Amino acid sequence: MQYVDAHGARIPALGFGVFRMSDAEVDAVVPAALEAGFRHFDTAQIYENEAALGRALALAGAQRDGLFLTTKVWVSNYSETRFAASVEESLEKLGTDHVDLLLAHWPGDQVPVAKQVDWLNEVHASGKARFIGVSNYNRGQLRQAIAASAAPIVTNQVEMHPYLDQSALAALAAETGTALTAYYGMADGAVPRDAVIGRIAAAHGKTAAQVGLRWLIQQGHIALSKTARPGRVAENFDIFDFTLSDDDMAAISGLARADGRLVDPAGLAPDWTA
Ligand SMILES: NC(=O)c1ccc[n+]([C@@H]2O[C@H](COP(=O)([O-])OP(=O)(O)OC[C@H]3O[C@@H](n4cnc5c(N)ncnc54)[C@H](OP(=O)(O)O)[C@@H]3O)[C@@H](O)[C@H]2O)c1
Secondary structure (H helix, E strand, O other): OOEEEEOOEEEEOEEEEOOOOOHHHHHHHHHHHHHHOOOEEEOOHHHOOHHHHHHHHHHOOOOHHHOEEEEEEOHHHOOOOOHHHHHHHHHHHHOOOOEEEEEEOOOOOOOOHHHHHHHHHHHHHOOOEEEEEEEOOOHHHHHHHHHHOOOOEEEEEEEOOOOOOOHHHHHHHHHHOOEEEEEOOOHHHOHHHOHHHHHHHHHHOOOHHHHHHHHHHHOOOEEEEOOOOHHHHHHHHOOOOOOOOHHHHHHHHOOOOOOOOOOOOOOOOOOOOO
16 A cells, blocks of 8 residues: 655555445445455545444454544534534444544535634544545635644545546645545546546556556545445555556546536535636
């Protein structure tokens, strides 16, 4: 496993995400993920599978201190009364007394960034989150969050895949020492079917899915991989034994399109150009 170091956090560069997975799918796939070597698991309050993830990890005998666990606070819990209380509920469901990383899931348009950051810091100070970060923040919001936060903002988790140019956000992340965590790395299943990526993959004896994940971690980002199919888990983990050339990297980056963004929910998403 490779790690990404950000402000004292040592984050496994490849994580396993459980978005859009039923409890039964989580039960079935998590043992395979552990077996393949995944130790970084990413869930969220809104996925409604924190309890299933906690149970599956415990049943598989995973050692808590060998895991890197992330959850995200949903926007409906962005209030004085609900933020910390909702994290308590998440910990209860996950069967742990702390997460490794706690994120504010979306900036939204209701609650100022400074408040979201205050509440993240409160949880951090209580020891219930080793590290804190944000998700789906634009550049302006990331700068604001960093300026407002007592504890470092170790990551911004955002949509990242070959069809979306995130170079401006990546430049700010590099400047501020913030890790970028890539979600939708497979572009919701399009990367494994891509002809250009498929040709590059064939030359390396790899699959397009593996090349998509490798392209992310080779840029120094953290990649989240999700599959509900235990048979695909080992494939998605096996990305550390080859290197994409500069030409490969450029060809994949060249797939970016103006309309490449897939996730842009009204009321949650910010102005991505700001
Ligand atoms: N912060 C946020 O707002 C946010 C938003 C979205 C996602 N996330 C996180 O990022 C993680 C990944 O995102 P995602 O799951 O939504 O999207 P994704 O990784 O872009 O796509 C997953 C899709 O790719 C398919 N797939 C996976 N491995 C494959 C392989 N080897 N060959 C062919 N197809 C493959 C999966 O199908 P099968 O399951 O059938 O294999 C699934 O349809 C999530 O689980 C979550 O933890 C965060």
